[in-house]
Amino acid sequence: MSEIHELTVAELAAALRARSLSAEEAARHFLARIERLDARLNAFITVTAEAALAQAREADARLARGEGGPLEGVPIAHKDIFCTRGVRTSCGSRMLDAFVAPYDATVVERLRAAGAVMLGKTNMDEFAMGSSNETSFYGPVRNPWDPERVPGGSSGGSAAAVAARLVPAATGTDTGGSIRQPAALTGITGLKPTYGRVSRWGMIAFASSLDQGGPMARTAEDCALLLGAMAGFDPRDSTSVEAEVPDYRAALEAPLAGLRIGVPREYFGEGLDPAVAAAVEAALRVLEAEGARLREISLPNSRYAVPAYYVIAPAEASSNLARYDGVRYGYRCADPRDLEDLYKRTRGEGFGAEVKRRIMIGTYTLSAGYYDAYYLRAQRVRRLIRDDFLRAFEEVDLIAGPTSPTPAFRLGEKTDDPVAMYLSDIYTIAVNLAGLPAISVPAGFAHGLPVGLQLIGRHFDEARLLGAAHRFQRITDWHRRAPAGLDG
Numbered sequence: 001m002s003e004i005h006e007l008t009v010a011e012l013a014a015a016l017r018a019r020s021l022s023a024e025e026a027a028r029h030f031l032a033r034i035e036r037l038d039a040r041l042n043a044f045i046t047v048t049a050e051a052a053l054a055q056a057r058e059a060d061a062r063l064a065r066g067e068g069g070p071l072e073g074v075p076i077a078h079k080d081i082f083c084t085r086g087v088r089t090s091c092g093s094r095m096l097d098a099f100v101a102p103y104d105a106t107v108v109e110r111l112r113a114a115g116a117v118m119l120g121k122t123n124m125d126e127f128a129m130g131s132s133n134e135t136s137f138y139g140p141v142r143n144p145w146d147p148e149r150v151p152g153g154s155s156g157g158s159a160a161a162v163a164a165r166l167v168p169a170a171t172g173t174d175t176g177g178s179i180r181q182p183a184a185l186t187g188i189t190g191l192k193p194t195y196g197r198v199s200r201w202g203m204i205a206f207a208s209s210l211d212q213g214g215p216m217a218r219t220a221e222d223c224a225l226l227l228g229a230m231a232g233f234d235p236r237d238s239t240s241v242e243a244e245v246p247d248y249r250a251a252l253e254a255p256l257a258g259l260r261i262g263v264p265r266e267y268f269g270e271g272l273d274p275a276v277a278a279a280v281e282a283a284l285r286v287l288e289a290e291g292a293r294l295r296e297i298s299l300p301n302s303r304y305a306v307p308a309y310y311v312i313a314p315a316e317a318s319s320n321l322a323r324y325d326g327v328r329y330g331y332r333c334a335d336p337r338d339l340e341d342l343y344k345r346t347r348g349e350g351f352g353a354e355v356k357r358r359i360m361i362g363t364y365t366l367s368a369g370y371y372d373a374y375y376l377r378a379q380r381v382r383r384l385i386r387d388d389f390l391r392a393f394e395e396v397d398l399i400a401g402p403t404s405p406t407p408a409f410r411l412g413e414k415t416d417d418p419v420a421m422y423l424s425d426i427y428t429i430a431v432n433l434a435g436l437p438a439i440s441v442p443a444g445f446a447h448g449l450p451v452g453l454q455l456i457g458r459h460f461d462e463a464r465l466l467g468a469a470h471r472f473q474r475i476t477d478w479h480r481r482a483p484a485g486l487d488g
């Protein structure tokens with residue numbers, strides 16, 4: 001058997017079920033790796049070693065009785081945006097540095113019920129606002145492929161942990177690209193499900209009409225396994241959809257032959273690194289050689305996606321983050337003079353610069369006199385963007401293009417230029433505005449750094465997305481490449 005940390009979730013689950021490996025052994029192996037390597041990466045905010053070993057022993061007992069769920073004994077990590085009962089849930093912010101969640105998020109509960117063992121909580125941009133993990137109160141995460149570079153964000157800790165084989169899979173959330181962009185920049189696979197597919201209950205809110213949790217792992221097959229456990233209706237989330245959860249794993253072997261793939265002209269324009277374009281084009285040729293039929297399409301409103309998002313997401317954020325007032329829970333400033341002083345200093349000291357910027361933008365665009373000019377117009381643009389996709393999906397089954405316009409950039413490179421940072425999500429944001437599912441799959445290298453191919457599907461067509469990604473991974477080995485130098 002190969003080294004434990006080289007096994008995929010599917011392989012680990014099979015080895016555990018066959019009892020050629022115990023859940024306790026697996027947990028100890030990954031915990032030791034985290035202990036040895038994470039000081040360099042900063043991928044974890046909290047490691048829950050003792051609880052993990054206790055969960056692993058329970059999994060072993062169930063496996064010994066021939067019981068247990070599909071992920072029984074498989075170690076995972078949760079982005080620190082998911083509430084975990086009795087465990088700090090910081091959302092990457094000083095505001096929640098001391099917050100211990102009183103309950104588990106639905107995603108946490110479901111993965112636990114499927115048998116997964118939680119090793120800890122991963123680092124992230126503060127309140128998921130960022131594309132580089134540099135806005136975290138706990139410091140930046142480093143990219144395992146090059147420690148001078150960012151892993152992407154906001155689920156950068158989950159991405160780095162999976163890429164460095166500190167854990168075989170992790171959860172992430174994606175509001176404008178936060179699963180797919182870090183997956184692309186670290187050479188792993190990440191799926192953003194359809195809005196409403198996965199419950200947002202217990203997932204700390206950033207922009208509620210866009211936020212969606214999803215799996216991050218090395219392979220599409222593993223993402224299928226995780227999504228199967230995470231997805232489904234939840235009466236506690238009014239936006240979760242009452243639609244049956246298909247057997248994603250069973251749908252993996254659907255052939256690529258005959259699949260109609262649209263390639264948007266707008267995704268290959270200005271700002272795209274030519275080396276990234278070359279890798280993505282080569283990946284498209286691979287799909288074509290397998291029988292997929294490529295055709296150029298147009299998504300004419302693409303260029304309005306980033307501006308519309310940066311009106312809508314901050315507006316929702318300013319409303320969601322109003323709850324952090326020093327009264328109910330979270331950070332409270334010392335010795336407030338009166339209520340106003342309590343509010344001002346709590347929020348002034350508890351939030352970082354990027355979060356404050358978004359709260360101010362959102363408050364501005366929602367204020368009387370500006371609401372129609374900004375918020376309402378952005379909502380109309382959102383509809384046009386969604387219509388572009390729906391029209392395209394009358395002619396094609398999937399849409400393919402780059403996930404990110406560049407590979408991983410250097411730490412500090414974009415921190416003084418928010419617009420440059422926001423443009424990292426130029427190909428991912430429209431998908432959230434339209435509520436569609438999309439996956440990023442490793443598709444080669446540019447300047448020695450991983451490149452992601454993005455596949456976008458129709459609403460609730462995750463099975464087809466995962467199938468196409470899986471077939472691609474059967475004939476390529478980009479997803480098997482591991483960053484060098486970590487174990488040296």
Ligand SMILES: NC(=O)C[C@H](N)C(=O)O
Nearest residue numbers: 128129130175176177178
């Ligand atoms: N949360 C996300 O999906 C990331 C996006 N870059 C943002 O800062 O809003």
